[in-house]
Amino acid sequence: MSKENYRRLGDYIREVDVRNRDLKVKELVGLTINKAFIPSVANTIGTDLSNYKVIRKEQFACSLMQVSRDGKMPVAMFEGECAIMSPAYPMFEVVDNNILLPQYLMMWFSRNEFDREASFYAVGGVRGSLTWQDFCDMTLPIPPIEQQRKIVAEYETITKRIRINEQMIIRLEETAQTLYCKMFVDGIDKENLPEGWRIGTLGEIAEIKAGGDKPKSFSNFYTTQCQIPVIANGIENMGIIGYTEYSAINKPAITVSARGTIGVCFIRTKPYYPIVRLISVIPQNRNSLHNLWFQLSYKQFEGDGSVQNQLTIPVLERENIIIPENKILEEFEKRISVIGRVIEVKSVQNTKLNELQSLLLAKMGQIFD
Numbered sequence: 278m279s280k281e282n283y284r285r286l287g288d289y290i291r292e293v294d295v296r297n298r299d300l301k302v303k304e305l306v307g308l309t310i311n312k313a314f315i316p317s318v319a320n321t322i323g324t325d326l327s328n329y330k331v332i333r334k335e336q337f338a339c340s341l342m343q344v345s346r347d348g349k350m351p352v353a354m355f356e357g358e359c360a361i362m363s364p365a366y367p368m369f370e371v372v373d374n375n376i377l378l379p380q381y382l383m384m385w386f387s388r389n390e391f392d393r394e395a396s397f398y399a400v401g402g403v404r405g406s407l408t409w410q411d412f413c414d415m416t417l418p419i420p421p422i423e424q425q426r427k428i429v430a431e432y433e434t435i436t437k438r439i440r441i442n443e444q445m446i447i448r449l450e451e452t453a454q455t456l457y458c459k460m461f462v463d464g465i466d467k468e469n470l471p472e473g474w475r476i477g478t479l480g481e482i483a484e485i486k487a488g489g490d491k492p493k494s495f496s497n498f499y500t501t502q503c504q505i506p507v508i509a510n511g512i513e514n515m516g517i518i519g520y521t522e523y524s525a526i527n528k529p530a531i532t533v534s535a536r537g538t539i540g541v542c543f544i545r546t547k548p549y550y551p552i553v554r555l556i557s558v559i560p561q562n563r564n565s566l567h568n569l570w571f572q573l574s575y576k577q578f579e580g581d582g583s584v585q586n587q588l589t590i591p592v593l594e595r596e597n598i599i600i601p602e603n604k605i606l607e608e609f610e611k612r613i614s615v616i617g618r619v620i621e622v623k624s625v626q627n628t629k630l631n632e633l634q635s636l637l638l639a640k641m642g643q644i645f646d
Contacts, residue, residue, distance in 0.1 A: 398415070476599060
């Protein structure tokens with residue numbers, strides 16, 4: 278990939294340093310490693326907020342610290358009207374929006390390739406911080422403004438579709454939760470269960486398996502050859518990290534993250550390939566699939582106490598589970614499966630839309646090729 282048409286970032290941005298001297302701005306925000314602003318939870322009692330920096334719409338904030346350690350550079354474009362941030366954050370803005378769109382620049386910052394380059398330039402040992410000068414010396418392709426607008430419009434169209442699906446999923450999950458509570462929680466005394474109900478262990482009502490190594494046949498994207506999701510312990514994108522040719526689990530199951538953030542549960546109704554010790558819970562009674570998912574989702578799992586916190590099959594097998602009579606399980610599964618199918622469709626759509634966004638970001642590096 279030739280970079281002869283790339284331009285120095287510092288020639289198109291300028292630092293911004295406006296302080297909250299009159300204390301008019303009250304909203305305090307922070308910056309996450311995932312390149313997003315969030316309401317700050319910092320205790321500001323006794324803090325002089327007049328020295329905090331003001332950030333306005335389409336301005337950027339970043340953190341140049343510990344870039345090598347984290348493998349990411351926190352940087353984001355502010356989309357609200359105004360807020361205040363810690364004076365530790367460098368802030369900047371695009372010099373001329375008719376030459377470089379802030380939204381296009383944010384897309385460039387969202388690329389994995391950008392994070393890798395920032396990590397490469399970071400100095401100072403393992404933690405590795407980036408200097409402002411090195412940040413400004415990084416380069417990017419800047420096509421004509423009309424081309425930038427087209428690229429941004431395509432990206433934002435996909436983003437809107439993802440958000441609409443996410444909102445629908447949230448509403449459907451709330452409906453499903455209400456139904457679950459009505460049928461299995463409200464008015465139910467665990468010490469005096471209804472007739473036909475009992476307490477059992479997860480191991481006696483489900484087969485539990487752990488994922489293995491990454492398959493040899495693997496693609497980062499859905500292809501004609503690789504159509505089976507490869508699933509790890511992550512939360513983002515429902516844990517899907519790519520695709521392969523063959524499945525390891527072919528029955529409806531519940532995956533439970535067993536490393537890192539343990540106990541995150543997803544229902545899987547289609548064949549998949551679990552890896553990195555991801556746990557699959559395969560109910561013996563298919564009518565118990567969604568009921569079991571709710572029960573596992575509500576549990577507070579504890580790891581095995583090792584250095585790398587993890588959830589093991591023996592721990593899961595011993596978990597106590599309420600086992601309702603099959604008639605009510607069948608009724609619940611019949612009613613909830615309609616909601617579940619729509620959630621699954623929307624989730625799959627978002628997985629593919631996220632992949633499309635990744636492709637668009639990757640292609641930004643090929644604009645002048």
